[in-house]
Amino acid sequence: MSLDKKDPLPEKIPTHVGIIMDGNGRWALARGLPRMAGHRAGTENLRRIIEACIEFGIKYLTIYAFSTENWGRPSEEVQGLMRIFENVIDSEIQELHDQGVRLRHIGRLDRVRPSFRKKVLEAMEYTKDNDRLTLNIAFNYGGRDEIVCAIQAMIRDGVKADEVSDNLVSQYLFTAGVPDPDMIIRTSGELRGSNFLIWQGAYSEWYFPATYWPDFDRQELLKALEEYNQRERRYGLTATQVKRKKDHAR
DSSP, rough: OOTTTTTOOOOOOOSHHHOOOOOOOHHHHTTTOOOTHHHHHHHHHHHHHHHHHHHHTTOOOEEEETTTTGGGGGGGHHHHHHHHHHHHHHHHHHHHHHHEEEEEEEEETTSHHHHHHHHHHHHHHHHHHSEEEEEEEEEEEEEEHHHHHHHHHHHHOOOOOOOOOOOHEEETTTTSSSSOOOOEEEEEOOOOOOSSOOOOOOOEEEEEEESSSGGOOOHHHHHHHHHHOOOOOOOOOOOOHHHHHHHHOO
């Protein structure tokens, strides 16, 4: 399917898209390049996907940048990723701000250098009033860790057992105030959730393109949105019940 900027957008545009940006290392190895070259290419691609999300009217984008488990990778790769992340903040923050992007961090910042942590906090403060696209960066993030943190916070706040509800738990998650993702995309063809938004993604539509992340461009995102438009989100109901609800809402 050939898609360009003249093609009409799908009827239904998800409000919130999550992306597990997988395949950077394999993209590089397939080209005889070091893994870090793949990570740099993946970072360049993120700029294009942010622009596409703005164009398509997606309001929230959550990207899985670095998991709590990624600290176990070779130290040179971890340090290289830290340098890339810090350089991206330095080089891209003004452009993101000018595009109306609001930056949010989800996860922990307790394992990074104080100078890096300061830059992240300053970037969030600088862009906090933007409302064209909210970019949630899941850095040092794990879905299980997020739920543990939420439980700990509720206990500290003296929340009673019978006061706990889905809505209350959501208010204690790193993503508090952000709608659950309508669609989660994992590039590279791997068929795993990898501890990403495991509470928020309970009813998300998942999409697993074989394309490595550095090659997942605007056309690939449009294909994902076309696929999303073919899905019927039932939330545990039958197709007949969903149809009745739609008819009643008209």
